[in-house]
Every structure is written in C-alpha cells, then in structure tokens.
Amino acid sequence: MTDHAERFALLLHQGADALRPGDAISPAIVPSSIFHLPGSPEAPFQYGRYGNPGWTRLEEALGSLEGGEAVIFPSGMAAIAAVLFSQLKAGDRVLLPSDGYFVARALAERFLAPFGVTAELRPTRAFADGGFGGLRIVWMEVPSNPGLDVCDIPAVVTAAHAEGALVVADTTTLTPLGLRALDHGADVVVAAGTKAINGHSDALMGHVAARDPAIIEAVRTWRKYSGSISGPFEAWQVRRGLETLEVRYERMCRNAAAVAALLAGDRAVQAVRYPGLPGDPAHNLARAQWNAFGFMVGATFEGEAAAEKFLSGCRFMAESTSFGGVHSSGERRARWGDAVAPGFVRLSLGIEPTAALIAEIERVLATL
Ligand SMILES: Cc1ncc(COP(=O)(O)O)c(C=O)c1O
Known part of the structure; x- marks a missing residue:
C-alpha cells in the first residue's frame, strides 16, 4: 500500500474514533463567531477570527496529505500573502519565478517594495542560475503556471539552504497527491485549494503547510491579526471536496x-x-x-x-x-x-x- 493510499483512507474516516452512537458521520458546520468562554480564555475555540472546528478538521486533513502542519486561508493568494508578510522584513530579498502565477509577483512588487523588500525574478527553467546568496526567500512554483516548466527541487533546496534562505514551493497545480514538496526539503508549501483540492469550482481556499512550528505560529498569527479567514461553510465544502480528490x-x-x-x-x-x-x-x-x-x-x-x-x-x-x-x-x-x-x-x-x-x-x- 502506498503512503498516500493510507492517508486517503484515513481522511475518509477522519474523526470516526470520537463518534458516539447517533452522531452524524458528516461533520457539522459551526457558524459561530463566539464560543462559550467563562473565566479563563483557555479553550479550544475562543472567537471566530481565531479558530473554528471546521477549519481544524480541514487543516488536519491537509496537514496529513502534505506531511506537515497546515493552516488554511480564504484563497490561495491569502496563503501566499501570509507567508510573504509573516516571513519578510525591510531589507530582505525574495526570489520569485518570472513565469509563475502573475499575482504573486504583482503582490510583491506593489505592496512589499514600499516596505523595503526587493523582489527578484528568474525563469523557472534557469532558477538555480546565479545562486541564492543574500536571499531570504526562494519561491518556486512547481510546475510554473502557465508554462509548465520545472526546476530541480532538491537541488534548489540544497543550494538555497546553504545560503540560509527559506524555500517555499507553490504546488497548486500538482496538489499533495502529485508532489509532497516538504518531503523534498521545501520549508513551506503554499497551495490554492480553490483548484483541484476542492475540485468543484464553487469555493475559494488556500493553505500553508510546514514542519517548523515557528513558521506555523507566524502564519497563524498573521491570520489572526490580519483577519484573513475562511467562512465555516467554505471550510466544510473544501474538506468534502478533498474526500474525492x-x-x-x-x-x-x-x-x-x-x-x-x-x-x-x-x-x-x-x-x-x-x-x-x-x-x-x-x-x-x-x-x-x-x-x-x-x-x-x-x-x-x-x-x-x-x-x-x-x-x-x-x-x-x-x-x-x-x-x-x-x-x-x-x-x-x-x-x-x-x-x-x-x-x-x-x-x-x-x-x-x-x-x-x-x-x-x-x-x-x-x-x-
Ligand atoms: C499557482 C497558483 N498559485 C496561487 C493561486 C491563487 O489562488 P486563488 O485564486 O485561490 O487566490 C493561483 C490562482 O490561479 C495559482 O495558479
């Protein structure tokens, strides 16, 4: 049995071990902005901008498929923005593919440049040419959209890590079924669940996945402070879509x-x-x-x-x-x-x- 076969089988039975007789097999949608919070605010759910049971369920499923911990966002671009804004500071340089999804470049050029972050561009096919010295983030798109060019992920990871850069892979077009970039050494995966993960063209979603708890904490905090959150219904829809991925x-x-x-x-x-x-x-x-x-x-x-x-x-x-x-x-x-x-x-x-x-x-x- 392949690794992902087991993960998918588990996903289809997610939460089954906590069921009591009479419980619904389909998970509930919890449309609540507030949660019962007497006394100490320590509770699994506190406020609708901080968390929702449906987000947790989707994040557990995505995390299992990616081989890391996942944090969901209301679109792929929101996930991309969360990584860029939580990891970069004034004076940093980020390398983006010149032939990748154009809005990621536009976001960096329009909104990061005024804060002193420089975006540099290179075509995917020649991504390693020129090395990665001095870069804070090396951002790959695998494969590039729309040209479907590729770069050698482990080779980029090794060279970028030697220079101290963080490696991010946008694997939207492949999904974790086609490529688990964390297994190939990428520090962060971003993807638009809007596409094949949901698969029915009726909801927008995005996620960030990583293994480093500091990265996860930073993107979660970005979500909490920026308010870049999904609705409970969309989280439910995308988790359902994922079942048939x-x-x-x-x-x-x-x-x-x-x-x-x-x-x-x-x-x-x-x-x-x-x-x-x-x-x-x-x-x-x-x-x-x-x-x-x-x-x-x-x-x-x-x-x-x-x-x-x-x-x-x-x-x-x-x-x-x-x-x-x-x-x-x-x-x-x-x-x-x-x-x-x-x-x-x-x-x-x-x-x-x-x-x-x-x-x-x-x-x-x-x-x-
Ligand atoms: C490779 C890639 N990443 C990210 C996105 C952004 O996703 P969304 O439209 O959900 O913001 C897209 C959208 O087409 C994309 O093609």
Whole structure:
C-alpha cells in the first residue's frame, strides 16, 4: 500500500474514533463567531477570527496529505500573502519565478517594495542560475503556471539552504497527491485549494503547510491579526471536496495524458507542453520527483483565432480562468498578459469519461 493510499483512507474516516452512537458521520458546520468562554480564555475555540472546528478538521486533513502542519486561508493568494508578510522584513530579498502565477509577483512588487523588500525574478527553467546568496526567500512554483516548466527541487533546496534562505514551493497545480514538496526539503508549501483540492469550482481556499512550528505560529498569527479567514461553510465544502480528490485526480491525469498525446499529433497544434510527454523539457525531472504528471496541458495553436475557435467549439471545455475542476476548462493566457504566444491555450482536464472527451476534441480539431 502506498503512503498516500493510507492517508486517503484515513481522511475518509477522519474523526470516526470520537463518534458516539447517533452522531452524524458528516461533520457539522459551526457558524459561530463566539464560543462559550467563562473565566479563563483557555479553550479550544475562543472567537471566530481565531479558530473554528471546521477549519481544524480541514487543516488536519491537509496537514496529513502534505506531511506537515497546515493552516488554511480564504484563497490561495491569502496563503501566499501570509507567508510573504509573516516571513519578510525591510531589507530582505525574495526570489520569485518570472513565469509563475502573475499575482504573486504583482503582490510583491506593489505592496512589499514600499516596505523595503526587493523582489527578484528568474525563469523557472534557469532558477538555480546565479545562486541564492543574500536571499531570504526562494519561491518556486512547481510546475510554473502557465508554462509548465520545472526546476530541480532538491537541488534548489540544497543550494538555497546553504545560503540560509527559506524555500517555499507553490504546488497548486500538482496538489499533495502529485508532489509532497516538504518531503523534498521545501520549508513551506503554499497551495490554492480553490483548484483541484476542492475540485468543484464553487469555493475559494488556500493553505500553508510546514514542519517548523515557528513558521506555523507566524502564519497563524498573521491570520489572526490580519483577519484573513475562511467562512465555516467554505471550510466544510473544501474538506468534502478533498474526500474525492484521489479518484478525481486519477481520472484528470489520465485525461490530460490522453489529450496531450492527441494534441501533440495534430497538425492544427504547433506545440504541446505536458510533463508526461517523453519529449517534454520537464519530463525527466517530473518523472523523477513527482508522483503524477498532473492534469494541465499547454497547447499552442496558430494564432488567437484558431485558439478561440478550439475553445468555443469544444462542448466539454468550460471557457473560464482557473483550473482543477471536475469539468475540463481552458483559456488563452495571453488575454491576461502572460508572456506566452497569442495562440497558447492552458487546458485543465476534468473527469469527463476519457473516450467522450477525446472524441469531442478530435471533432473540434478537424474543424480547425
Ligand atoms: C499557482 C497558483 N498559485 C496561487 C493561486 C491563487 O489562488 P486563488 O485564486 O485561490 O487566490 C493561483 C490562482 O490561479 C495559482 O495558479
């Protein structure tokens, strides 16, 4: 039995040992801003901005999957902000991927720079070039979104730790099923639960995971003081979504592999990026370090018109931003200003039956 099989089985029976006859198997949503707090304020729950039983349940589940302790936030960006703002001080330098999720860079440039924190940028593929001397945080995105490039995580970790830097990995696109970055030496994992962890595109969530209690204490305190908190309902929704992550993920990755192979052999597609394709620049590292190749595929069509025709023509492709849902989705990333070709489309493959999805994509490709 693999390690994550046991973790998932445990997750499905989380809390069972505390059940008394007649208790609900589905955990309760506790919509309370206040808790019974007579006399001493020492209690598991004190106030709605400090904690909620539903947060704890989700954090225990995520912590078990990541192999550390987890703290939830109301979105992936809130988790990213919690790490940056709790770990950096004036005069610090942070290295971010120039080809990663653009809002993380924008946050650092707009709101950290005025406090004297310098953000430096490097492409993921050449992330270790130039070394990590003098950096406080080395921030990887594995793989980079949307280009799906990779860097060698243990090599970055060893070199960055030798310089005294903290290593953070955003593993949103892989989820802890695809990559447990803490096991590869990263100090901190951040991820948007908004995507595959919840998986149904109906809630936003994020988490930070780490093994160092000082880091966990700092991000928890950031949450408490900044008020960057999730609602009890969203925490319940995302924990429920998590219960099916393992089965969803398997189908999503299988669909991505099938779609990538189809696109790679089609004359209407100029280039395909999928770490699972043997010729992909990310393939060797991904095969060595990840547990799965993921559910995202990058495809470059001749231009904007062909890409839009592909997206709008496909009945099983939601035209939306974001990714990781049960429904396949896609968009042209150039529309957000990412440094990609106008005909580059980022696809996130969902759980549609593979044969139906492939037949539909074949039909649409024949119209291009
Ligand atoms: C890699 C990555 N990290 C973080 C985020 C932010 O997540 P959220 O939209 O939940 O704030 C995103 C959003 O697309 C993302 O792609």
